[in-house]
Amino acid sequence: MLPTDDLKKISFTRSIRDGDLVIVYERHDVMKAVKVCESSTFQNRFGMFKHSDWIGKPFGSKVLSNKGGFVYLLAPTPELWTLVLSHRTQILYIADISFVIMFLEIVPGCLILESGTGSGSLTTSLARAVAPTGHVYTFDFHEQRAASAREDFEKTGLTSLVTVGVRDVQGQGFPEEFVGLADSVFLDLPQPWLAIPSAERMLKQDGVLCSFSPCIEQVQRSAETLRSKFTDIRTFEVLLRTYEVREGKTESSQVEGGGSVELPPCKKRVRSKEANDTNGDSSTVMVRPCSEARGHTGYLTFARLRCLVVYVERLLKDKPT
């Protein structure tokens, strides 16, 4: 998924190969991740697609089924992956993910600790942010879930950047080997305040912690725990409003005599360019918010480890000699 070497990079010359992971795009809300295998086929409501027809085509190609239906084949990205991954838990979406990575100040080379792993939606984006020299250590107390996440990272080619551990971080804390080494810590746990003392020990001085919680009571308790050792404690809610664009034809008022009448907008793709040019009616592109939206995902609480003399000493001790 990531351009860790030039062979994996998308380019004008890079074409789909046997064994590649592709995102089969039907519609913006109907997509599927498929591993290309020469002898295999892909079936959907438009018919049957032979993988062998896909090999050698560039990413971004439109491919046809035996019945003349079509899909697009896209190169996978963490954003597309978030839309196609199998939900084993409630997952984080792009608005929260982007904000978390920005606020945790993650750059290539960082060491990140995460718990729980869940379905690995955020983990995939964390891996992209720390690549190529950093690492994400992610923990989930659910053995099956951790195993499925591992399989997913295998599929998306992130195993060199992500290590999945089975561990009850609320009960046991993060492993001792990471004390003072984490640039940032992300918690998505039912009782995050139980894991905060451990997270505090793992962080480098001035390191940032984020806790994601759907309920304000969880935030309240976490913030109380954070106050003793952390500073810059800030809680946010971030949501996305999406818009739909349509082309609407506005008729001139000559026929009716009254004010101008707006016809109900018709779906954008239906109206062709020539239609606009030939007849005299003007058509306008109109935009409005989509009626349905995610109203709540969770609260994001960020905190920075307070810089004390102790941490400076710890740092000096850890310095390579």
Place this chain on the structure above:
Amino acid sequence: MSSSNLPSESPRNPRVAWEGCSVLLDINDGDRLVFARLSPASTLKIGNKSYSLKPLIGRPFGSLFQIESGDNGQHLACVTPSREEETEEMKEEQVVKDELRDNRALVDNNKAQSLSSEDIDAMRSQGATGDEIVEALIANSATFEKKTVFSQEKYRLKKQKKYAPRVLLRRPFTRSICEAYFKKFPARIGFLRVDALSLLLSFANVTSNSDVLVFDMVGGLITGAVAERLGGKGSVCNAYLGSNPNPMEIVRMFNFDDEICARIMRSPLTDLASSQVSNGEHEVNIKAQDEASEPVNMDEGPPPSTDQSSGLNSESIVSPLTKVLKCAKAGDKAPPEVVKSWKENGFTSLIIAAPQSDAWGLVKDLLPLVANSAPFAIYHQYLQPLATCMHKLQLEKMAISLQISEPWLREYQVLPSRTHPFMQMNAFGGYILSGTKICDVAHQ
């Protein structure tokens, strides 16, 4: 899980401020944000006095400084906050008492404080610290004891900000740089809020080893943010129209090393689009542009309306040495071999943030330069140009997965029994059109 593959530390510790590095100074919990370049000669102006920034050199980021009186007069000194923890616990106990207190007896007659400003000046000249003045003010306030513990805390904080200002040493990152500009000069960055910027970087799949084409007319904020995510591998090309490169003075706020700076390039769109690579005739313009955009000072604009009482928002910093200790050169004209490689392979993604330009006008020229299946994201502070652009992209069958989104961001005050959203919020963070480029039909 072994620790053998832990990333190794670079020779210079990036978590400790060094001489010549760019820092963000947060004065009084975000009331004022100032960028500075540390040198023994650089100073910070607080109130009507200048303080040397020398004590900040070699201190870890996250350190807190206060003004202290010493042998050589007043100077900035590192403090270890310890009092906060005590007050926190005290607060819990007093909440119960609080229910009996309210403001019914409070009369606004300006007589509550018995210390005059002359008294305070006298204390100062005798060498009293800011904290001592705050304590004296509290002791001489007739109404302080009658306040609830929360309004006592508010009172203390207000006085502390005025008489014992605190300076927090911060590492400049995309996040803090964007927040600082958004707070002071939102127009310079096209009103690009930090959550919108974070979305642009995600939508455009920016990661190490990618080649990102940007059209950055927001002062270099996008270019810098992309370079930060590249970490010295891959490239970011800031394309421009005509012969004048887009200014990118914000790139110098980041502490980029030479390796990262070398990945930041500029190129005229004509070079990227043409089949031939021109010679270095534009380099003169790039240099001229950089000189013109100097110096960068977050404090040169009008003071924010929120903080009139403290009188701290006047002039500030940027010492003569700032220019000498400039960071390594970023934004050179892309060499012909690099342009050639971009043309052969295509860019891996595209970000446009050009508040003054027509989105479609740029996209139709820039999108053909990116590889097939490459994601792109276009920022605009107005909706209609993006709607038109999205419609055109659909008609021309240039892209799929098209979506216009608008982020919404709300911050919360979280306090025991007093949690609620902030009374003031920013209501607009801009619009983003995102999508994925598909193969040209004629190409198949």
